[in-house]
Amino acid sequence: MSLPxxxxxxxxxxAADFARLGEEVRAVAAAGADWxxxxxxxxxxxxxxxxxxxxxxxxxxxxxxxxxxHLMIAPADAYLAAFAEAGADLISLHPEAGPxxxxxxxxxxxLGKKAGVxxxxxxxxxxxxxxxxxxxxxxxxxxxxxxxxxxxxxSQLAKIAALRAMIEASGREIALQVDGGVTAETAxxxxxxxxxxxxxxxxxxxARDYAAAIAAIxxx
Numbered sequence: 001m002s003l004p005x006x007x008x009x010x011x012x013x014x015a016a017d018f019a020r021l022g023e024e025v026r027a028v029a030a031a032g033a034d035w036x037x038x039x040x041x042x043x044x045x046x047x048x049x050x051x052x053x054x055x056x057x058x059x060x061x062x063x064x065x066x067x068x069x070h071l072m073i074a075p076a077d078a079y080l081a082a083f084a085e086a087g088a089d090l091i092s093l094h095p096e097a098g099p100x101x102x103x104x105x106x107x108x109x110x111l112g113k114k115a116g117v118x119x120x121x122x123x124x125x126x127x128x129x130x131x132x133x134x135x136x137x138x139x140x141x142x143x144x145x146x147x148x149x150x151x152x153x154x155s156q157l158a159k160i161a162a163l164r165a166m167i168e169a170s171g172r173e174i175a176l177q178v179d180g181g182v183t184a185e186t187a188x189x190x191x192x193x194x195x196x197x198x199x200x201x202x203x204x205x206x207a208r209d210y211a212a213a214i215a216a217i218x219x220x
Contacts, residue, residue, distance in 0.1 A: 015149075056087055066089035096123070142180035
């Protein structure tokens with residue numbers, strides 16, 4: 001029987017107060033966040049624009065926790081080095097964001113960073129199966145990417161379970177992350193399905209007590 005997996009919480013900067021981002025990053029790190037999730041959006045791959053490597057670099061000095069950079073941009077390859085140099089610890093991208101997913105993951109790892117693949121609600125599990133050997137993380141989007149505050153898509157629980165089985169069969173240490181509509185309630189279902197990293201935006205940054213919100217999502 002496998003040992004229980006530690007649950008890591010990655011608050012999403014997209015839900016923070018943009019007028020005081022440095023303070024917000026320090027606050028969630030002090031409140032027990034394991035990672036900081038940074039959504040990079042280009043207004044093309046998704047219908048919203050967020051921020052780029054300059055902001056990631058500016059925030060890097062505010063916390064020592066890993067920076068988990070989720071690229072919702074296309075093409076992504078041209079920006080991998082910039083985000084690596086800005087201080088990303090893990091860089092994830094979508095199979096749809098470029099013609100050669102395998103090569104993109106190789107590039108991220110060659111830059112000395114951990115690499116992830118992101119599956120949109122309609123993207124099948126098979127999209128990541130042949131590149132698991134290059135993955136440190138697989139991210140299941142439980143909302144359509146582009147905006148915070150959306151409701152959890154429960155059909156993604158079966159995808160999480162299928163990916164957990166695939167990861168276990170591979171024998172590799174690969175994090176299984178969920179992003180979208182994660183609250184203390186939906187987190188329980190995600191964890192039961194096999195997730196071990198939970199991205200939470202408004203459920204953390206919208207709370208009065210960040211530490212209590214993170215603990216509630218973690219289930220502690």
